[in-house]
Amino acid sequence: MSDPTKHILLMDGPDRKGLIYHVTGVLYRHNLNIIHNAEYVSPAGHFFMRTEFEGLFDSDALLSELHSAMPDPSHDTENIVDVPDDMTDRHNITFRLNPKRRKKIVVMVTKEHHCLGELLIRYAFDELDADILAVVSNYNLLQPLVSKFGIPFHHVSHEGLSREEHEAAILRTLSIYEPEYLVLAKYMRVLTPAFVNHFPNRIINIHHSFLPAFVGANPYRQAYERGVKIIGATAHFVNNDLDEGPIIAQSVQEVDHRHTATDMATKGKDVEKIVLSQALKLVFSDRVFISGNRAIVL
C-alpha cells in the first residue's frame, strides 16, 4: 500500500467519450479523493489529463483497473488523428502513476555562468525538484563555480574533433549518469539530430528571444540596431533544431534606446535564468505534456 500522501496520475491518449468518467470512476471505487484535476484535448483529438489525489491504494491493481476501464474506441474513432508512438495498452492510452518526483539531470554549459549559477543555488537549497548529477561543458571556465557545490564537472572539449566525435564523447560521459533530462543552460553548440534523438523531449534549452526575432550571429547587436523596446527569453524542448521545439515558458523585460547591446544582453540574462528555472520546475513536477509542437502545462 502506498502511503496516504498526495499522488499523481498522468494520462495521455486519443480522445473519446467517457475518459474522465471512467478514470474518476476507478478512483472513486478505490475511495481515493481527487484534489486537483486538469485535462486538455488538443484540436487534433488527443486527450491529456493530470490528476492529483490522496488515499491508500495498491498501484498495480489501480493501474490494471484503469486500463480495463477504458471505453472501447471502436464506436468512437472518428476523432483519432493524433496517435503518439508510446501507447501502452490496447486503447493506445498511457497511464503514469506517481512518476518519480526527483528527476536526474545533467546540465550542459559553454562559457556563460548565469543560468548554471541559478541552478546550482536552487539545487543547494533543494528547490530544483531534481538532482544535478554532473555538469558537462566544452570549456573548463565554469569548473571553479561547479566545484564550490561539490558536483562533478566534465570538460569535454570540442577542439580537434568533428561534431560527431564531440557528441560521441559527450554521450560517453552522459552514459555514466543516465540522466532523465539534459538541461542546456547556455550550451552554445548546435546538436545533431542523431544526438537529440537519444533524448526525445528530454532536452530543455533556454534561448534569447526578441520582437521581432533575429536570426544569425550576435542577436543582441541586431536587436540593438533595430532599437527594440522589449527583450525576452524562451525555454523550450529541443527537437531537431536547437532553437525550435515546444515552448514551455517565456518572459520579457523592457529596454529603451539608452540600453547598449551589452546592457540588453545583461538584462536578457536575468530573464533567461528565471525563465529556465521556472520551466524546469514545471517539467520536473510532471505538469508539462507535449502535443505536436506545443507544450501543454496542466
Place this chain on the structure above:
Amino acid sequence: MSDPTKHILLMDGPDRKGLIYHVTGVLYRHNLNIIHNAEYVSPAGHFFMRTEFEGLFDSDALLSELHSAMPDPSHDTENIVDVPDDMTDRHNITFRLNPKRRKKIVVMVTKEHHCLGELLIRYAFDELDADILAVVSNYNLLQPLVSKFGIPFHHVSHEGLSREEHEAAILRTLSIYEPEYLVLAKYMRVLTPAFVNHFPNRIINIHHSFLPAFVGANPYRQAYERGVKIIGATAHFVNNDLDEGPIIAQSVQEVDHRHTATDMATKGKDVEKIVLSQALKLVFSDRVFISGNRAIVL
C-alpha cells in the same frame, strides 16, 4: 432537444468524493462529449466545475439526472465548511446549464470616458458578450458619446440629494432595465452596502492600483511623489467596499521619474480600460466563480 452546438454546465457545491465521476457519468450516459472541463477545490472544501460539452439532450431530464446522481454527503461531510447561500438541491449543489450567453448590463460612469468608450466600441462590433441596456451617470458630460451609439443615457444627478436619495433614484432607473450586471466604468461615488446588496456579486468595478497601494485622494499624485516605477489596474467584484471584493483581472505598465502625475494617470487609463474589458469577457462567458473573497477563473 437542444441544438448540437457547444453547451456549458456550471457546478458549485461542497466538495466530496466522486463529484467529477458522477457528473461525467451522467454526460456519458447521455452520449454527450466533453470538450473542456475545469475544476477547482478551494482550501475550505468548496468544489467548482465548468464543463463544455456537445451533443443532443433534453435539459430538464439532464438536470434532474445530475441532481439525482450526486453522492450522498452523509458519509463524507468532514470537509464541508464553506457552504454558500444559493444551494439548490438536497446536497447543497448548484447546477447551471447553458447560462444565457448575452448578459444584460447597465454601465455607470461619472466624467471619465476611457472605459466607457472602450465598452461602446466593443459593443458596436458585438465583442462584448453582453447588451448595454443603458448608461447611467451622475453627470451629463458623456451623453454625447453615448448617443453616438444609440444607447439610452440617464443623467441622475446627485446634487441636492442625500446618498440614499441618489441611490434610490439610480435604482428607479435601473428597475426599467433589470440588468444582470452593473459595470462601474469609472463611477466615482462610493456605493452604500444597501445598494450593493441589490446586486450580490453582480457589480464589477475598475480600480487603479499601485505598488505600494495609496489610500485617499489623488492616488496618482501620491504615486508620483513616491516615485513608483509601475502602475496598474484591478477589475473586481464590489461587495461592501468600493475598492475591495474578489479580483478578476489585473495588469500593469512601467513608468519612470520622467512621468508626471498626469502622465501616470494617462498610462493608467490605458491599463484600466483593457483590464476592465478583459474581466468582463471572463465574467460574461461564465468562467468566473466566487470563493470567499477570491475570484476563480475556470
Place this chain on the structure above:
Amino acid sequence: MSDPTKHILLMDGPDRKGLIYHVTGVLYRHNLNIIHNAEYVSPAGHFFMRTEFEGLFDSDALLSELHSAMPDPSHDTENIVDVPDDMTDRHNITFRLNPKRRKKIVVMVTKEHHCLGELLIRYAFDELDADILAVVSNYNLLQPLVSKFGIPFHHVSHEGLSREEHEAAILRTLSIYEPEYLVLAKYMRVLTPAFVNHFPNRIINIHHSFLPAFVGANPYRQAYERGVKIIGATAHFVNNDLDEGPIIAQSVQEVDHRHTATDMATKGKDVEKIVLSQALKLVFSDRVFISGNRAIVL
C-alpha cells in the same frame, strides 16, 4: 514675441564638442529657462537633443543666433560618419523651434476596427495631439463607425486595380488633405517603396509580434501551433518593408495553451491598439528621432 508658455527646441546633427554648451548658452543669454533637456549621441556620432524651456523670445532671432553659435566642425570632424540628408546650415545641424503641436493625419484601415475605434475615441476627447483629417480604406466596412464621429471616410477599393493604380488612387485622395502623418491602423496591404517614399518617416504602422516571430500568412495560427506563452505588438515607422522600420513602442501580454488562435488574436488586438496609441503620442509630441534604423525617444 512668443507667449511665455513652454517651448520646444529640437536639434539634430553630427556630434562635436560643445554642442550642449553653445545651445544652452544662447538660451541663457536670452534669459530662457530650461525645464527639461534630453540628448542622445548615436554610436555613429550623430547628436540629437530635445529641449523644453520657458520665457519670452523672438523666434527668428533665436534661431539665427543658434545657427551662428554652432562650433566650427573643421577641427573636430573625425566622428562624423552619420550625416542625414535634411541638414539646414553650414554645420549640417537642423534646429526646429516649436514644431506645430497638432499634427494633421490620415488613418488608413482595411476591415479591423480595434485600432481605428481607439483613435476615434481619443480624437473625440482631444487626446490624440492630432487632427484626423480623414479615414481611407480599401473596404467600406468601417464607414458606419467613422461617420459616428463626423470624419470623412474614403472607400478606395483595390478591386480590379493594379497595386500601382490603387496607390495612385489613394495618393489622389491623400492630396486633398496633405497629411503630415499616415497612420496604418491595421491597413493590410503591402505598400510599394514608391508610395512609402512620398512619406519618409511619416508612416506609422502597428504590427503583431511574437517570440519567436512568425512570417507569412495567419501568424496567430502559427503562434498557436507553436504554443507561444507571450504575444505582442510593435508600432514602427514604415520604410521599404511594411513590417520593418524603426520601432517606436512595443508591448506584450501572456497567453497559455488554453488560448485558441482566436483568443490570441483577441488579446493581441488589445495590445495593438494601446501600443499604436502610445507610439502616436510620442511621435506627435516630437519626442521621437530616427537614427539609422532605430527610433530614439527623448
Place this chain on the structure above:
Amino acid sequence: MSDPTKHILLMDGPDRKGLIYHVTGVLYRHNLNIIHNAEYVSPAGHFFMRTEFEGLFDSDALLSELHSAMPDPSHDTENIVDVPDDMTDRHNITFRLNPKRRKKIVVMVTKEHHCLGELLIRYAFDELDADILAVVSNYNLLQPLVSKFGIPFHHVSHEGLSREEHEAAILRTLSIYEPEYLVLAKYMRVLTPAFVNHFPNRIINIHHSFLPAFVGANPYRQAYERGVKIIGATAHFVNNDLDEGPIIAQSVQEVDHRHTATDMATKGKDVEKIVLSQALKLVFSDRVFISGNRAIVL
C-alpha cells in the same frame, strides 16, 4: 592627469538659469567631450545632472573651475524650495567627480537565501560593481552558502538582546568594514531610526509588493486569500520605515487562482532577487539621485 577613459560628473543643487550652460562650458574649455548627459529638475526646483565625458584633465582644477562658474543665485532664487543638507559650495551645489566605481558593501540577511545567492554569484563573476566585504545575519543558517564564496560571515544573534543592544552589536561588526552601502537581502527585522540614521540613503532593501498592498504578517497568505493576479517586488532606500523610502526599481509576475500562497512566494522570490540586483546595479553605477521621497534614475 587622469587617464583618458570615461569619466563621470554628478551635480546636485537648487535649480537656476544657466546651470547646464556653465557646466558644459567648463568641460568645453577643458576640451572634454560629453558622451552622455542627463538632467532632471524636480517640481520643487532641485536640479540633478549626471554627465559622462572623456578626455584628459586635472581633477582639482576642474572642480575648482566648476564651482567658480556657477551662476550667482541672488537674482534667481524664487525657485529654491528644496535645499538638501549636504551642499558644498556657496551656491549650495554639490559636484562629485568620478565617484569610486567599486562600492564597498555589507549584505544583511535573515534566513532566506534567494537574494543572497544571487548577489554571491554575481560577485563571484565580478558583475556587482561592488565588493561584498561581509555578510551579517541574525541566524547562522546561511553561513555554509557564504563560506563557499570565501566571504566573512558574522552571526549576530538577536536572542536575549533588546533591539538597541542587537543593533549596537551589528554596528560594532559593521565598524570593522566601514561599508558604503548596507544591502538588506531579506533581512527581516525592523531597524530603528537611530540605526538607519547611521547610513542616510545608504541602506537598500527589497520588499515584496502587491496590488493592492497587504500590511502585516504573511502578506503572501493575504494576497492568496484576496486572489491577486499579479505579485511584485520593490527595491528601495530605507529611511525611517523598513518598507518605505525612495523606490529604485520594481517588477511583477502574473499568478492565478491555481497558485497556492507558497507558489506565490516562490514566484515572488524570483522577482525579488532580480529587482534587487538591478537596483544595486543602478545605485552602484551612480545613476540614482534622491529627491524628496523619490529616486531619480539618470
